[in-house]
Amino acid sequence: MHMPERTVLYGTADIDRALAKAAADVLTRRDPLPAIVGVRRGGLPVMERLQEIFTRTLGRPLDSGVVDINLYRDDWTLARAFPRVGPTDIGFTVEGRRILLVDDVLYTGRTVRAALDALSEFGRSACVELLVLVDRGHREMPIQADYAAFTIATDAGEIVEVNSDGTAPGLEIVLMRPGRTP
Numbered sequence: 001m002h003m004p005e006r007t008v009l010y011g012t013a014d015i016d017r018a019l020a021k022a023a024a025d026v027l028t029r030r031d032p033l034p035a036i037v038g039v040r041r042g043g044l045p046v047m048e049r050l051q052e053i054f055t056r057t058l059g060r061p062l063d064s065g066v067v068d069i070n071l072y073r074d075d076w077t078l079a080r081a082f083p084r085v086g087p088t089d090i091g092f093t094v095e096g097r098r099i100l101l102v103d104d105v106l107y108t109g110r111t112v113r114a115a116l117d118a119l120s121e122f123g124r125s126a127c128v129e130l131l132v133l134v135d136r137g138h139r140e141m142p143i144q145a146d147y148a149a150f151t152i153a154t155d156a157g158e159i160v161e162v163n164s165d166g167t168a169p170g171l172e173i174v175l176m177r178p179g180r181t182p
Helices: 012-027 043-058 110-120
Strands: 005-010 035-039 064-067 098-106 127-135 147-151 159-164 171-177
Touching: 005 012, 012 043, 012 127, 012 147, 012 171, 035 043, 035 110, 043 064, 043 098, 043 127, 043 171, 064 110, 098 110, 098 159, 110 127, 127 159, 127 171
Parallel strands: 035 064, 035 098, 098 127, 127 147
Antiparallel strands: 005 171, 159 171
């Protein structure tokens, strides 16, 4: 068995710079300011970093929430008999609001579709914009990011992960390639 090749593409400083630019792009559309919603698990650390940037820039945090997509996935019955569902916490009115949906990696689009379904349970927003840390292509659904901190060309067999690099609260973007036969 061959171990996958692991390449760190971007570290904490790179990610912080890219998220600061993405946050500035979001704020260029100031009217109205968005509420920010992270997709549970991978989108949470990205949302937290963005919220720090918005708070420094605006002098106050944006309304924020978390959405869990496990029961809205189209593959949950294939993936596991009992999906691990975390809490969805949206403590503001979604109705008529500009929502900034945040996730770590945009790949097929299925996670975003599930997040939109989950979010719709809380009302009809004025608009939903998507901000992702990494857009890696290979879409299976007609979903595009409004803001992508990084766009990385990948092969379908590769995996892009966003991990803690061990320096809390640092993040790193890692490309995993299948192991090669010597």
